Amino acid sequence: MTATVLFVTGTGTEVGKTAVTAAVAALAPSVAVLKPGQTGVTATEPGDAEEVARLAGPHVTIRELARYPEPLAPDTAARRSGLPTLRPQQVADAVAELASVHRLVLVEGAGGLLVRYDADGHTLADQALATAALGLRVQVLLVASAGLGTLNTTALTAEALRTRGLDTLGVVIGSWPADPDLATRCNLTDLPRAAGAPLLGALPHGAPHSPDFPTLAKSFLAPPLGGTWDAAAFTAAHPA
Numbered sequence: 001m002t003a004t005v006l007f008v009t010g011t012g013t014e015v016g017k018t019a020v021t022a023a024v025a026a027l028a029p030s031v032a033v034l035k036p037g038q039t040g041v042t043a044t045e046p047g048d049a050e051e052v053a054r055l056a057g058p059h060v061t062i063r064e065l066a067r068y069p070e071p072l073a074p075d076t077a078a079r080r081s082g083l084p085t086l087r088p089q090q091v092a093d094a095v096a097e098l099a100s101v102h103r104l105v106l107v108e109g110a111g112g113l114l115v116r117y118d119a120d121g122h123t124l125a126d127q128a129l130a131t132a133a134l135g136l137r138v139q140v141l142l143v144a145s146a147g148l149g150t151l152n153t154t155a156l157t158a159e160a161l162r163t164r165g166l167d168t169l170g171v172v173i174g175s176w177p178a179d180p181d182l183a184t185r186c187n188l189t190d191l192p193r194a195a196g197a198p199l200l201g202a203l204p205h206g207a208p209h210s211p212d213f214p215t216l217a218k219s220f221l222a223p224p225l226g227g228t229w230d231a232a233a234f235t236a237a238h239p240a
C-alpha cells in the first residue's frame with residue numbers, strides 16, 4: 001500500500017489544525033492521525049487525537065507519542081516537566097508504521113511550524129524531512145486563520161517550508177466567519193498567493209459543534225482532500 005503522509009501545520013496555535021485534520025480524516029476511508037507531541041492536557045484528559053476521533057468517527061486510528069501537561073511548546077513543556085523530548089526519527093518511525101497499514105497518515109503539529117520539540121531545536125519540519133527520508137510521500141497542509149494578519153504568517157510559513165524542500169499541498173482556512181469582513185473576503189484571493197499553493201477549503205465557524213461533522217467536511221473541503229468544495233465559486237460568492 002502506498003500511503004500519503006500529510007503533515008498538518010498552521011499559521012499559529014488555535015487556528016483550527018485539529019478541526020481541519022478531523023475534517024480530512026472524516027472523508028478518508030483508510031486513515032491514521034498522529035499527534036506527536038500533545039501539550040496542555042493531563043494524562044486523563046482528551047487530547048487533539050481524541051478530538052479528531054470524536055469528530056471524524058471511529059474508523060480513524062489515532063496515536064500520540066508524548067504528552068506534557070503544561071500548555072507550552074513541546075520542548076519547553078518537556079524541560080519543565082522532566083519528561084523526555086521527541087526526536088524527529090521517533091516521529092518518522094511511528095508514521096512509517098501507520099503508513100504500512102493506512103492509505104493516509106495525518107500528522108498534526110503543535111502550534112506553528114517552527115515550534116521546537118527538543119533542545120536541539122528540531123521542529124515539525126524536521127519530522128517531515130525524517131519521514132520523507134524513509135521513502136514515504138510527504139506533503140504539508142497549511143491551516144490558516146481567516147482574517148487580517150494571516151497573509152504574513154502564511155507567507156512566512158510557506159517560505160520556511162520551501163527553504164526546507166517541503167511541498168505544500170494546499171491551504172485550508174480553519175474557521176470561516178459567518179459575516180466575513182473586507183480583509184477576510186480579500187484573503188480568499190490572496191491566501192493561495194501568499195502560500196504558493198491552492199486554497200483547499202474553509203471550515204465554517206462552529207464546525208466542531210456540527211451534529212453531522214463528516215457531511216459538513218465534505219461540503220467545505222476541496223476534491224484533493226476528498227470533498228466537493230469549489231474555491232472559485234466560494235470566492236465569487238464572497239466578493240470584496
Ligand SMILES: Nc1ncnc2c1ncn2[C@@H]1O[C@H](COP(=O)(O)OP(=O)(O)OP(=O)(O)O)[C@@H](O)[C@H]1O
Pocket residue numbers: 010012013014015016017018019020048109110111174175176203204205206207208
Ligand atoms: N471552524 C471552527 N469554528 C469554530 N470554532 C472552531 C473552528 N475550528 C476550530 N474551532 C475551535 O477553536 C479552538 C481551536 O481549534 P483547534 O483545536 O482545531 O486549533 P489547533 O490549531 O488545533 O490548536 P492547537 O495549536 O492547540 O493544536 C477549539 O476550541 C475549536 O473547537
Ligand SMILES: [Mg+2]
Pocket residue numbers: 017018019048108
Ligand atoms: Mg490542535
